[in-house]
Every structure is written in C-alpha cells, then in structure tokens.
C-alpha cells in the first residue's frame with residue numbers, strides 16, 4: 001500500500017508516533033523517526049530495520065528539523081508524508097487556591113512552545129521538501145498530519161495550557177491547508193481521545209480508570225495502532241483536507 005512512500009514522524013519513538021512509524025514500515029514504506037536525543041528513537045528505528053532511520057530533534061529547533069530533512073534526503077531521497085506526534089502534557093490549575101499559587105507561566109509557555117510552535121515549525125519546513133515532489137495524477141505532492149487532542153474542545157481541570165496548545169493546532173489546520181493547496185499538499189489534524197501510551201500513564205490511576213469508564217463505546221483506552229489506522233486512511237483519501245477528525249469513542253470529557 002505504501003510502497004515507495006517516505007514518511008517522517010515526530011514523536012516517533014513512543015506511543016502514537018511509534019505505532020504510526022510501525023504501520024508505515026508494515027505497509028511497505030520508509031520512515032524517519034524524529035524524537036528527542038534522550039528518547040529511544042535509535043533503538044526504535046533499528047528494530048524497524050533498514051527502511052527506518054532516526055533523526056534526533058527538538059521540534060522547536062529550526063536547525064534540528066533542517067538536519068532531519070537532510071537525513072531524509074540522504075537516506076531515502078524524498079518526503080511524501082509528515083506526521084506530527086511530538087507533544088507534551090501539562091496539568092495545573094489556573095490558580096491553585098490550596099497552595100495560593102498561579103499557574104507557572106514557564107510551564108504554560110513550554111507546553112505551547114512544543115505542542116503548537118513545534119508542530120508549526122515542522123510543518124513550515126517539511127512543506128518545502130514535500131513540495132519538490134512531482135505531482136500525482138490528482139496534482140497531489142504529499143500530506144501533512146498533525147495531532148491535537150479532544151482536550152482542544154473538552155479541556156479538563158488543569159488543562160488550560162494543554163488545551164490552548166491543541167486548540168491552536170486545530171485552529172491553524174485549515175489556514176495551512178489553504179496555504180499549501182496550490183502545491184498539492186493536504187493538511188489534516190487528528191484529535192485523539194484516550195489512548196494507552198506513556199503520556200496517558202502519567203495520570204494517576206484513579207483518573208485513568210475514571211476516564212476509561214467514561215468512554216461510551218468502546219469503553220476502553222484506544223490502542224496506538226488504532227490512531228495509526230486513521231493516519232493510513234487520511235493518506236489514502238485525497239478528499240480529506242483542512243479538517244480535524246476526533247478519534248475518541250464518542251467521549252466528551254467531563255471537567
């Protein structure tokens with residue numbers, strides 16, 4: 001299905017990004033895993049074999065992303081699909097009256113910097129390489145897929161920064177799709193609900209159980225592979241563009 005396709009996945013050393021990289025390889029594609037130098041990206045790529053490569057990056061760094069694109073060209077000669085999975089969660093009340101403490105502004109800045117600015121940094125740079133492809137019969141040169149969260153719409157207590165960062169990803173999706181449409185690059189965002197990944201496991205177990213029970217159907221956390229299946233569908237369907245797709249078992253999070 002993806003024979004000849006080259007993908008780049010940020011946050012590809014863990015969770016949803018790792019599942020996406022695994023699917024691209026399984027479907028015959030090649031992939032560059034971009035993740036922090038401290039993440040097990042090299043081992044992940046090694047385990048996926050010669051069609052996978054690792055590029056250590058911080059998604060907020062222009063230099064790192066340009067280096068990762070050079071690695072992509074050196075190893076695989078082109079780029080067709082970029083998937084932005086890199087992200088961090090943060091949890092704190094806007095004002096903690098128990099501790100008489102306002103939300104830490106640096107935490108707010110970092111959350112937005114990684115999740116929103118980092119995602120945009122990757123988009124604005126990968127678009128240049130994807131745009132060099134010859135167009136297919138439909139005029140398409142490639143696809144960019146971003147990861148928001150249902151927190152963009154149903155932000156819980158403590159998610160002001162995280163919800164803002166993900167709402168920003170949702171908000172910029174259509175504008176970027178319009179910017180890149182003439183070059184035949186589609187831009188789609190996925191807003192996942194609850195998936196069993198290391199990020200989710202940061203929550204206290206009572207919170208995870210509460211959230212899991214709140215999913216109407218299926219009443220469980222999603223498997224990262226199920227996120228990757230939506231990435232596959234987006235790549236395959238040329239009519240998907242400029243939209244955010246919730247993937248959440250019809251969960252609408254409570255406060």
Ligand SMILES: C[C@H](O)CC(=O)SCCNC(=O)CCNC(=O)[C@H](O)C(C)(C)COP(=O)(O)OP(=O)(O)OC[C@H]1O[C@@H](n2cnc3c(N)ncnc32)[C@H](O)[C@@H]1OP(=O)(O)O
Pocket residue numbers: 089090091092093148149150151156157158159192193194199200203204206207210211
């Ligand atoms: C990640 C993906 O994008 C998808 C999602 O968005 S999944 C949704 C993830 N939700 C969150 O991250 C919520 C973040 N919010 C929080 O963690 C907490 O509200 C907070 C830490 C900001 C503040 O919690 P607060 O009640 O003020 O203080 P805290 O003392 O830590 O918690 C009180 C109690 O609630 C529990 N608790 C903490 N966070 C909880 C949560 N999110 N849900 C339910 N219970 C929670 C604590 O275990 C503690 O229980 P205890 O009294 O029995 O020890």
Ligand SMILES: NC(=O)c1ccc[n+]([C@@H]2O[C@H](COP(=O)([O-])OP(=O)(O)OC[C@H]3O[C@@H](n4cnc5c(N)ncnc54)[C@H](O)[C@@H]3O)[C@@H](O)[C@H]2O)c1
Pocket residue numbers: 010011012013014015016017034035036039057058059060085086087088089114118147148149150191192193194195196197198199200
């Ligand atoms: N797990 C869920 O339930 C869930 C739900 C909604 C949205 N999301 C979003 O999905 C994406 C993937 O989350 P996950 O659950 O797989 O989490 P995860 O923690 O397993 O993976 C996130 C990856 O991003 C990497 N990363 C973090 N900051 C980075 C940076 N500055 N530069 C490069 N890489 C960086 C981490 O090293 C990690 O490998 C995130 O954007 C997250 O907000 C997750």
